[in-house]
Amino acid sequence: MTGNVPLESEVRRLRREGVPPALRDRVLAAAEVAARSTAGVAPISSRTSWRFAAVVASLAMAVIAGLWYVTASRPPAAEGEGRVALPAAAAGARPGPASPQAVPVAGARRGSSRPVRPPDDDTVVFWVDDDTPVFVNLLEAK
Amino acid sequence: MTMTVGPLRDGRERLLLERLAAGEREALADLYDLHADPLFGHGLALTRNRADAEDLVQATFVKLAGLGPAAREIRHLGRYLHRILRSTAIDALRRRAVRDEFVAGLQPVYLHAGSRSEDSRLALDQALARLPLQQREAVVLHLVEGLSFREVGRATGVATFTAASRYRLAMVRLRRLLKTP
Numbered sequence: 341m342t343g344n345v346p347l348e349s350e351v352r353r354l355r356r357e358g359v360p361p362a363l364r365d366r367v368l369a370a371a372e373v374a375a376r377s378t379a380g381v382a383p384i385s386s387r388t389s390w391r392f393a394a395v396v397a398s399l400a401m402a403v404i405a406g407l408w409y410v411t412a413s414r415p416p417a418a419e420g421e422g423r424v425a426l427p428a429a430a431a432g433a434r435p436g437p438a439s440p441q442a443v444p445v446a447g448a449r450r451g452s453s454r455p456v457r458p459p460d461d462d463t464v465v466f467w468v469d470d471d472t473p474v475f476v477n478l479l480e481a482k
Numbered sequence: 483m484t485m486t487v488g489p490l491r492d493g494r495e496r497l498l499l500e501r502l503a504a505g506e507r508e509a510l511a512d513l514y515d516l517h518a519d520p521l522f523g524h525g526l527a528l529t530r531n532r533a534d535a536e537d538l539v540q541a542t543f544v545k546l547a548g549l550g551p552a553a554r555e556i557r558h559l560g561r562y563l564h565r566i567l568r569s570t571a572i573d574a575l576r577r578r579a580v581r582d583e584f585v586a587g588l589q590p591v592y593l594h595a596g597s598r599s600e601d602s603r604l605a606l607d608q609a610l611a612r613l614p615l616q617q618r619e620a621v622v623l624h625l626v627e628g629l630s631f632r633e634v635g636r637a638t639g640v641a642t643f644t645a646a647s648r649y650r651l652a653m654v655r656l657r658r659l660l661k662t663p
Contacts, residue, residue: 347657350606351625359522360536364514367540371510371547 448473495559502546503553510547517563518543520627524564524637527622528571530611538574542567564637568619575615609659617652624649 448456450470458465462479501509518539525535545566556562610618623634635645
């Protein structure tokens with residue numbers, strides 16, 4: 341390439357132009373703008389997450405308050421209520437020994453290994469307490 | 483021009499980073515004066531284009547300025563800046579079409595101060611442009627910018643051995659391209 345001068349020396353003698361002087365001002369101005377635009381301002385993602393968390397917390401508090409109000413304003417539950425959800429057709433039925441539709445089942449216990457089976461598909465099992473199941477025929481219930 | 487980081491320069495950089503983290507904008511100007519030159523050379527080696535190299539230097543210092551208090555966490559500023567510049571350049575090159583790189587590759591970037599002829603300077607410059615990017619980067623950082631292989635490795639995110647290997651492969655290829663012994 342250039343006689344006997346080693347290639348490494350040739351490359352080492354390459355000298356690029358220095359950094360353009362105008363670049364310094366340009367870089368510092370751009371950095372100043374960038375730094376000013378971010379100074380004292382939380383990152384967008386951070387701000388967004390804080391807002392999201394605040395909204396979620398408000399909604400959660402509103403739901404909790406609503407549930408508390410509904411629970412507190414509900415009248416006290418009657419004896420046996422809530423153990424079995426009867427269909428609307430049987431809502432008027434009052435199971436028990438006085439009810440002609442209620443048939444006591446002797447010797448049964450709630451949760452035992454021997455299930456209490458109603459005699460047909462129109463009849464459901466209603467537990468007065470853990471030892472007292474009765475059959476209620478939904479078609480006959482009034 | 484070297485990127486050698488001795489205790490004095492290291493201590494000065496630490497102070498400047500502390501000032502930058504505290505919001506003193508003048509510290510950025512001093513850091514620019516310390517590092518802009520080798521960064522510009524690195525940018526030229528990667529892009530073969532002066533305008534692109536200037537943009538890379540600007541993007542690098544804008545990122546540094548945007549760190550704010552996190553600037554205190556930087557342990558090796560030179561290495562950090564070279565890596566920022568390199569990743570920015572690689573991203574830009576990936577987005578760019580092949581024909582753009584070809585055009586940029588034809589631009590003579592380096593001045594051959596001691597060359598015996600314009601032809602030899604152009605031949606060397608164009609042979610450098612034909613090297614793979616990583617090999618060209620290793621040659622320019624080592625021979626032109628004066629970085630040791632260890633520093634080249636740290637600036638480019640590879641082991642010292644890998645940096646030296648890239649350099650050796652590049653020199654073999656350059657000799658073949660220039661048909662020199």
